[in-house]
Structure formats: structure tokens, C-alpha cells
Amino acid sequence: MPEDNGDEKEFECPVCGETFDTESGLNIHEGQIHPNKRIDELEDLVDTFEDETEKALDIKKEKEALKQRAKNLKHEKEELEQTVKDLETTTDKLKNGIKEKEEELDDMKSKVEDLRDDREELKAEKKSMNREIDNLEEEKQSLENSLEQTEQLMVKLKHQVQEFNEELDE
Numbered sequence: 096m097p098e099d100n101g102d103e104k105e106f107e108c109p110v111c112g113e114t115f116d117t118e119s120g121l122n123i124h125e126g127q128i129h130p131n132k133r134i135d136e137l138e139d140l141v142d143t144f145e146d147e148t149e150k151a152l153d154i155k156k157e158k159e160a161l162k163q164r165a166k167n168l169k170h171e172k173e174e175l176e177q178t179v180k181d182l183e184t185t186t187d188k189l190k191n192g193i194k195e196k197e198e199e200l201d202d203m204k205s206k207v208e209d210l211r212d213d214r215e216e217l218k219a220e221k222k223s224m225n226r227e228i229d230n231l232e233e234e235k236q237s238l239e240n241s242l243e244q245t246e247q248l249m250v251k252l253k254h255q256v257q258e259f260n261e262e263l264d265e
């Protein structure tokens with residue numbers, strides 16, 4: 096094939112397969128033989144552009160939605176943090192309350208212990224006082240006995256004195 100130099104003709108028409116030496120040759124061929132091809136290409140380009148624009152809009156919308164979601168999540172997180180803070184404060188208050196109650200309880204317990212000790216002491220004291228009362232009563236009884244004996248003796252002596260007097264008077 097002498098007229099065909101193989102690689103020389105590199106520009107092939109995508110519609111009909113005819114080959115050309117130069118790009119401008121192919122362009123002229125396409126413009127004359129396949130005028131609709133340019134229009135189709137342009138339409139394809141417009142379609143692609145519209146698709147891309149729609150996609151870009153979708154992406155933008157998605158981005159906005161994500162932004163809003165992030166904002167909402169941040170707000171929720173802040174609210175949760177505030178709730179946690181409040182709960183921590185409540186926990187501290189409760190802990191302090193429990194501590195106070197424990198201290199009050201310890202006070203009460205030691206007071207009861209003291210009262211118990213006091214009661215034991217009072218019981219012992221009462222016992223010894225009762226013993227003392229018994230002793231005092233015994234002493235009183237013996238003093239009364241002594242008094243009685245003394246009075247009897249006095250009456251006897253008075254009587255004797257009177258007898259003496261009478262004897263002297265005679």
C-alpha cells in the first residue's frame with residue numbers, strides 16, 4: 096500500500112472513521128459533513144454543566160445541612176455540659192448534706208454515750224446515797240434510842256431528886 100503511510104494520518108473522525116493528516120482537516124470535515132456533531136457536543140457540554148451545577152447545589156445544600164447539624168449538636172453538647180455541671184453542683188450539695196448529717200449523727204451518738212455514762216454514774220451515786228440514807232436512818236434510830244434512854248434516865252433522876260427533896264423537907 097504505497098499511498099498509505101500508516102501512522103501519517105493520525106486524526107480519525109469519530110463519527111464516520113475517515114482519517115486526516117491534520118487536526119484542522121478533521122475539524123473542517125466535521126463542520127461540513129457532521130454539522131450536528133458540534134451542536135451535540137455543546138448540548139452534552141450544557142447537560143454536563145447543568146448536572147455539575149445541580150451536583151454542586153446538592154453538595155452546598157448538604158454542606159449547609161451538615162453545618163446546621165453541627166450547630167445543633169454543639170448546642171446539645173453545651174446543654175448537656177450545663178446539665179452535667181448542674182448535676183455536679185447537686186452532687187456536691189448532697190455530699191455536704193450527708194457529711195453534715197454524719198457529723199450530727201456522730202454528735203448524737205457521743206451525747207447518747209455520755210448520757211449512758213451519766214446514767215451509770217447516777218445509778219451508782221443513787222446506790223451509795225441509798226446506803227448513806229440507810230446508815231443515817233440507823234444512826235438516827237440509835238440516837239432516838241439514846242434519847243429515849245436519856246429521857247428515861249432523866250425522869251428517874253428527877254424522881255430521885257424529888258425524893259431527896261421530900262426527905263430533906265421532913
Ligand SMILES: [Zn+2]
Nearest residue numbers: 108110111128
Ligand atoms: Zn466523518
